[in-house]
Amino acid sequence: MRITNTLWSKAAAARLLLYKRDASPPSNAVRVLGAMLGLRFDFEEPDLLHMEHRTPEYKKINPMATIPVLKDGDFILAESHAINLYLLSKYGSEHKEALYPSDLQTRATIDQCLFFDAGILFRRLLEVSQPAFIGKTDSASKTQVRNIDEGYEVIEAYLQSRAFVACDRLTLADVSLGCSVAGLEAIHPVDAAKFPKCKDWYTRLQAEPYFKEFAVSGGQLFGKLLRHIWRRNK
Ligand SMILES: N[C@@H](CCC(=O)N[C@@H](CS)C(=O)NCC(=O)O)C(=O)O
Structure with a gap:
C-alpha cells in the first residue's frame, strides 16, 4: 500500500x-x-x-x-x-500554526510562557521535591507554598485578557504550563477563590485530548510518590 x-x-x-x-x-x-x-x-x-x-x-x-x-x-x-x-x-x-502561531507577538507571548515555565514555575515544584527525594524534608514549607501561589498569580494575570495563557486558543504554552500545574496541584492545589481564572483554565485543560491521560494522571502519580517520600522522611 x-x-x-x-x-x-x-x-x-x-x-x-x-x-x-x-x-x-x-x-x-x-x-x-x-x-x-x-x-x-x-x-x-x-x-x-x-x-x-x-x-x-x-x-x-x-x-x-x-x-x-x-x-x-x-x-x-x-x-x-x-x-x-x-x-x-x-x-x-x-x-x-494552531499550537505555535507564526504571528510574531503571539509567538513571543508563547515563548514568554515557556521561559516562565522553565525558569520559574516548574522550579517551584523542584524546590519542594528535590530536598524530599534526598531525604531531608517531610512537607512543603510556607515559603514554598507562597512561591507556588506566586506562580498561580502569574497565570491568573496572563488569563485576564485571554482564554488560554498566550492567546485565545490552546498553544504549546498551555501544554507546558498545564503539565507543571498538574504537578503543583499535588503539592498545593489552585485555590478557586484566589485564582478563579487559573482554576477555570486548568479545569478546561482537563477536558483537552490527552491532557487527562498524561498530565493529570502524571500529576497524581507525582503526588502519591511525594507523599510516600514525605512519610518515609518523618
Ligand atoms: N526545564 C527542564 C526540567 C527537567 C527536570 O528538571 N526534570 C526533572 C524530573 S521531573 C529531573 O530530571 N530531575 C532530576 C534532578 O533534578 O536531579 C525540562 O523542561 O525538561
Whole structure:
C-alpha cells in the first residue's frame, strides 16, 4: 500500500525514543504534544530515586542530568520546551500554526510562557521535591507554598485578557504550563477563590485530548510518590 499521508510516513519512519517518567511533568508535556501529533515513542525510564540520571553513561546522553530527553535517530535533545518546539517543527504538519502561531507577538507571548515555565514555575515544584527525594524534608514549607501561589498569580494575570495563557486558543504554552500545574496541584492545589481564572483554565485543560491521560494522571502519580517520600522522611 502506498503511504500518502506525509505526517504519518515521517513519524512512522522516525525512531523516537523518549527518556521519561510518568510522574515527571516535563516528560508529560512531551507526551501530551506527541499524542496530539500522533507520534509514537519508545521509552526508557531512568530511575531518578536511584540516581540513574546522574551516572556518567546518562550524562553522556544529557549533561544536564534531567528527563525528558528525546532521541530522534542519531539526534539527541534534552529540555521539554526545546523538545516540543523541535517535534512541532518537524512533525507538526497542520498543527504547527494552531499550537505555535507564526504571528510574531503571539509567538513571543508563547515563548514568554515557556521561559516562565522553565525558569520559574516548574522550579517551584523542584524546590519542594528535590530536598524530599534526598531525604531531608517531610512537607512543603510556607515559603514554598507562597512561591507556588506566586506562580498561580502569574497565570491568573496572563488569563485576564485571554482564554488560554498566550492567546485565545490552546498553544504549546498551555501544554507546558498545564503539565507543571498538574504537578503543583499535588503539592498545593489552585485555590478557586484566589485564582478563579487559573482554576477555570486548568479545569478546561482537563477536558483537552490527552491532557487527562498524561498530565493529570502524571500529576497524581507525582503526588502519591511525594507523599510516600514525605512519610518515609518523618
Ligand atoms: N526545564 C527542564 C526540567 C527537567 C527536570 O528538571 N526534570 C526533572 C524530573 S521531573 C529531573 O530530571 N530531575 C532530576 C534532578 O533534578 O536531579 C525540562 O523542561 O525538561
